[in-house]
Amino acid sequence: MPRIVRRILTTAVLVVAVLVFAFPLYYLVVTSLKTKAELYSAVPTLFPQNPTIAPYVSVLVTRGMSGLLLNSVIAGLSATVLALAVAFAITYPLTRLPIGRGLRSFVLNWALSLRFLPPIAVVIPYFTIVRSVGLYNQLPALILVYTIFNLPLAIWMLKGFLEEIPLEIEEAALVDGATRWRAFRTVLLPLASTGLLAAGIIVFAFDWAEFLFAFILTATPQAMTFPVGVQGLVTQFEIIWNDMAAGGTIAIVIPLLLMLLARRYVMTGLTFGVIREK
Amino acid sequence: MTPTARLRTSWSARSRQERLALRLLLPVFGTVFVAATVPFVLAVVQAVTNSTGQFIGLENFGRALGNPQLYESIKQTAIYAVVVLPTELLLGLGLALLVHRTVHSAALRALIYVSAMIPIVIPQIAVGVVFRLVYAPDYGILNALLGDTGHNQILWLSNAPLAMLAVASVDIWQWTPFVYLIMFAGLQTVPFESVEAAQLDGATSWTQFRHIELHYLQPLILLVVVFRIADVLRVFDHVYVLTGGGPGTTTEFLSLYLYRLAFRFSDLGQSAALAVVVMVAMTLFYTLISRFLPAERR
Structure with a gap:
């Protein structure tokens, strides 16, 4: 094939790929900016005729979903902090202190195996537990479940980050007479902060996106999270497309921004350290 | 001393x-x-x-395993997996090779990298919303683009084989970029010397892939397959939003079936038994595949 033909072909393939992947998202955002009147036009439009933010106001204010947004943020932040603390307490001894190979590989394997449990199988007994201890429809129930289910990611990401910090740096502080706690606080923690932040961002984005647990373990806006509210917008009898699209857009924007911040670590996290960014 | x-x-x-x-x-x-x-x-x-x-x-286990609907949902899950996994793998690999061979600008590569990450980080429930806007009758943009919005329009989400394709296409949309990113990262680890040597020997693009690059990608392909199988078994959100498992039970995958058993029929005994079976099965699956995973390599 002549060079020029091949160039045109590959460009065409890439352009088509980009269009296929980008168009649905474009249409979501466009729909979220349409007026109610425009929804009932005979043929759906590709551009909003009179762009409006009314659907966002309707979703957040009229439908009261800003409360769900707040629930999502509270549940996500608490679960992220908890998961990071637990993961740190587990990975610190695994990476900085002498520990039996058997125990070490058991802990890491166990964490990874959690990743393979289908949440629906787990939520059936959790539902019973949560109801019997009076945590049904309460954010703490979600926070605990989210903490456990993001541990695989948190443990494996932190393990990767901690392994990259040379042991000698901490040891030097110990030799200089610092206690282990002090060495941890003044030497290791600052060096690990980037990793903690990256892991925190990714864990939060997962908490934010979680649907099934929240769907089953909550019942009213008191504890419902935003994705559950979005699902409610979809399955209502009369589908109000622009509100639904606005809800979807809000649900997307936050993880998108966070992931752009942590973009160098996303794939490392998702593949448990197999893929490394340079 | x-x-x-x-x-x-x-x-x-x-x-x-x-x-x-x-x-x-x-x-x-x-x-x-x-x-x-x-x-x-x-x-x-x-x-x-x-x-x-x-x-x-073991009465509940007997009821759970004797329920023909279980096998129906396993069958649907298997069909979904058979449609989704090879498509994502081939498309992702193909795109990775294409970009690897033809796009040399670092800025463009970085742009593709970040764009490919977008579908992966979007909440599944929002993905469901996105494709509702694509496939739904009357307002869905797909039928509008195809030019039929009247009474004869295609009902993507309420026609049995089409609904399966629709939910599968969503999976492909969301996870092909994931495969792409892994494969592309894998291609960057292929030593330049061996590629150069092959090219000097007159290797075509295909033989270069078949004999050199595939060798480096193999463990990653395995990893992708393992992760994607685990994900397919937990598919819930976007299907729930798009078809709710319907029409009938034609897109009722294992997770949706378990959900219906436990929370629609409130059959606690049977669903708990099935949950145990699923957890044991996944633990066995994990034991079988764990040597391909990162943990065992260290």
Whole structure:
């Protein structure tokens, strides 16, 4: 094939790929900016005729979903902090202190195996537990479940980050007479902060996106999270497309921004350290 | 200090460190281990007792495994997997090779990298919303683009084979970029020298892929397949939003079936039994594949 033909072909393939992947998202955002009147036009439009933010106001204010947004943020932040603390307490001894190979590989394997449990199988007994201890429809129930289910990611990401910090740096502080706690606080923690932040961002984005647990373990806006509210917008009898699209857009924007911040670590996290960014 | 004394202090120092390690690790790890294991134990208890707490043996397991709807949902899940996995793998790999061979600008590569990450980080529930806007009758943009919005329009989400294709296409849309990113990263690890040598020997693009690059990609392909199988078994959100498992039960995958059993029919015994079976099956699956995963390699 002549060079020029091949160039045109590959460009065409890439352009088509980009269009296929980008168009649905474009249409979501466009729909979220349409007026109610425009929804009932005979043929759906590709551009909003009179762009409006009314659907966002309707979703957040009229439908009261800003409360769900707040629930999502509270549940996500608490679960992220908890998961990071637990993961740190587990990975610190695994990476900085002498520990039996058997125990070490058991802990890491166990964490990874959690990743393979289908949440629906787990939520059936959790539902019973949560109801019997009076945590049904309460954010703490979600926070605990989210903490456990993001541990695989948190443990494996932190393990990767901690392994990259040379042991000698901490040891030097110990030799200089610092206690282990002090060495941890003044030497290791600052060096690990980037990793903690990256892991925190990714864990939060997962908490934010979680649907099934929240769907089953909550019942009213008191504890419902935003994705559950979005699902409610979809399955209502009369589908109000622009509100639904606005809800979807809000649900997307936050993880998108966070992931752009942590973009160098996303794939490392998702593949448990197999893929490394340079 | 005598050599023995030095040996002894280093030993005692070492064992003190080991004790510290266990003191830090065990309480926290023990707690989360118990918290993650309790559901399994409770599911077993629920499965072998009735609502008044009497032991009823394996009756619930018999009902769960004897239910023809279970096999129907397994069949649907298998069809979904067979459509989705090879498509994502081939498309992702193909795109990775294409970009690897033809796009040389670092800025463009970085742009593709970040764009490919977008579908992956979007909440599944929002993905459902996005494709509702694509496939739904009357307002869906796909039919509008195809030019039919009247009475004869294609009902993508309520026609049995089409609904399966529709939910599968969403999976492909969301996860092909994931495969792409992994494959592309894998291609960057292929040593330049071996590619250069092959090219000097007159290797075509295909033989270069077949004999050199594929060799480096193999472990990653395995990893992708393993992760994607685990994900397919937990597929719930976007299907729930798009078809709710319908029409009928034609897109009712394993997760949706379990959901209906437990929370629509409130059949606690049967769903707990099935949950136990699923957890045991996944643990076996995990044991089988764990040597391909990162943990065992160290």
